[in-house]
Amino acid sequence: MRYSAYIISLVLTAVAAGLVFAGYREWWWVLAVAGALAALGTWDLLQRRSTLRRNYPLLAHFRYGLESIGPEIRQYFIESDTEEAPFSRAQRALVYQRSKGVMDVVPFGTERNVYDVAYEWINHSLVPTYIPSHDFRVRIGSGAETTQPYDASVFNISAMSFGSLSANAIRALNKGAKLGGFYHDTGEGSISPYHREHGGDLVWEIGSGYFGCRDSDGRFSEERFVANATDPQVRMIEVKLSQGAKPGHGGMLPAAKVSPEIAVTRGVLEGVDCISPARHTEFATPVELLQFVARLRRLSGGKPTGFKLAIGHPWEWFGVAKAMHETGLLPDFIVVDGAEGGTGAAPAEFVEHVGVPMHEALMLVHNTLVGLGLRDKVRIGAAGKVVSAFDIARTLAMGADWCNAGRGFMFALGCIQSQSCHTDRCPTGIATQDPRRWRQLDVADKGVRVHRFHQNTLHALRDLLCACGLGGPEELGPEHILRRVSPVEVRSLAALYRFLAPGELLGGVPEHAVFQQFWASARSDSFAPPAGVAALRRVKAL
DSSP: OTTHHHHHHHHHHHHHHHHHHTTOGGGHHHHHHHHHHHHHHHHHHHOOSOHHHHHSTTHHHHHHHHHHTHHHHIIIIISOTTOOSSSOHHHHHHHHHHHHTOOOOOOSSOSSOTTSTTOEEEOOOSSOOOOSOOOOEEEEOOSTTOOSOEEEESEEEOOOOBTTBOHHHHHHHHHHHHHHTOOEEOOTTOOOHHHHSSOOOEEEEEOTTOTTSBOTTSOBOHHHHHHHHTSTTEEEEEEESOOTTSTTOOEEEOGGGOOHHHHHHHTOOTTSOEEEOSSOSSOSSHHHHHHHHHHHHHHTTSOOEEEEEOOOSHHHHHHHHHHHHHHOOOOSEEEEEOTTOOOSOOOHHHHHHSSOOHHHHHHHHHHHHHHTTOTTTSEEEEESSOOSHHHHHHHHHTTOSEEEESHHHHHHHTOOOOOOGGGTOOTTSSSOOOHHHHTTSOHHHHHHHHHHHHHHHHHHHHHHHHHTTOSSGGGOOGGGEEEEEETTEEEEHHHHSOOOOTTGGGGSOOSOHHHHHHTTTOOTTOOSOOHHHHHHHHHHHO
8 A cells, every 4th residue: 555656656657658659649648647656756765865755655745745734724724713823813814804994893702711711801991981092102212311202102013124024015014104103113134225115113123233233343333323323214222132032042144145135234245144143242241231222322312222122031131120220321111022922933942932921021021110110211112912902901001111013013914824934935925035926015005004903903992991991001000901810710910910019129129939039139240140040050060
């Protein structure tokens, strides 16, 4: 049986060849097909790289074919509407509907089991309020050194670089941002010509490669930074310390992919490997990080400047927080990126098991700033699988001032979650540099869809806030979000988690496990582990 397909192909080849030579020309196509299969089966038997192909000539290829379309089969025929892998069909459908401006209501009732553990909801009020506008904004940059504060929407486009996304995808995202008055984060690939075409607000993200502001040796260049940062379209500066999907991991754009456009955008040599180091070279301690942020703010002409990070070792974040308290050098904002964030390509272990999820990371950053009495001076953004108004409301209730979304806005562009971002064969022309694919993405249409998704989501957020009897998103707190913790128990987030009181860290270490363990020994002059952790590492090494 293992060789049945191969034997049949040999027999058909022989029979067809005999008939063709006998004058039955209509059998030539059978000879061509059977001969090709026989040749492939013979090669399967002779090659040595695949045992499966040697044991199952021809048949193994059917297995490979079915395996290659496995994700599509699961997505279209097997997955339920609420199964998140990584986004559920219901989540994607919601974005598609809102981006197209079609009916987004749900019939008959929820498909979720409201008695399942971890089910969440927001409580409504018997006295709903009326909020006239859904254009919710938060002012970023209240310090004296920030002379150009920015009123950001509570929902914006997260960092996605040109290079990861196509030219037309960048154009459409920025067009949508311009139409809706929200910001478009450039990602660490710097500001491309496509970011500038429609004039939408930009947050310029600066990563460890200093793309767009680097000298020929790859180090930070003040002159090149000023040239981009003082552009009126750039509204804020964001230093990327790490990202949720692959924190602590550098990257490389292979030489073959460093096109003339990418070379000019990033300030690198065309056709040469483009390296993104795993760590920055401009600072090595928490205090130096804050000094670098202050330097960028000054060089940009007083624009809001902050940093983005995925939380890892808590003592490193505590070191930064202590440096803020001790030096008075404050970022205007911090963006917390959750481990559930997306990326074009990352090692499986990093995607699956590295970094703190957004909810816990956000609460740690929020709690620390509250405990130091700095929360009213530093704004917090958060990103990590945000696509609906409830996602935004829950994130704001947990301590954020605004939310960013990457994949949500990709869905608005038409992404079908084919999960082929790393192959350069994105079927929708979004995550590819193949012009035969991305030129089919209609910028005018997709830009409007990005705008509609943003507007309709914020309209839904307004409806949620009104139903809860609130006057605005700033009134959301952890007491408003309820979570089922067992079939018969429900807790609000305020009851489930320990939230610090203003200034609590200034009076001692609170009864909170992570603060009890790491706060006292964290250092503002070093990212190194505390003495106890370092000693334990040495013992294990012995």
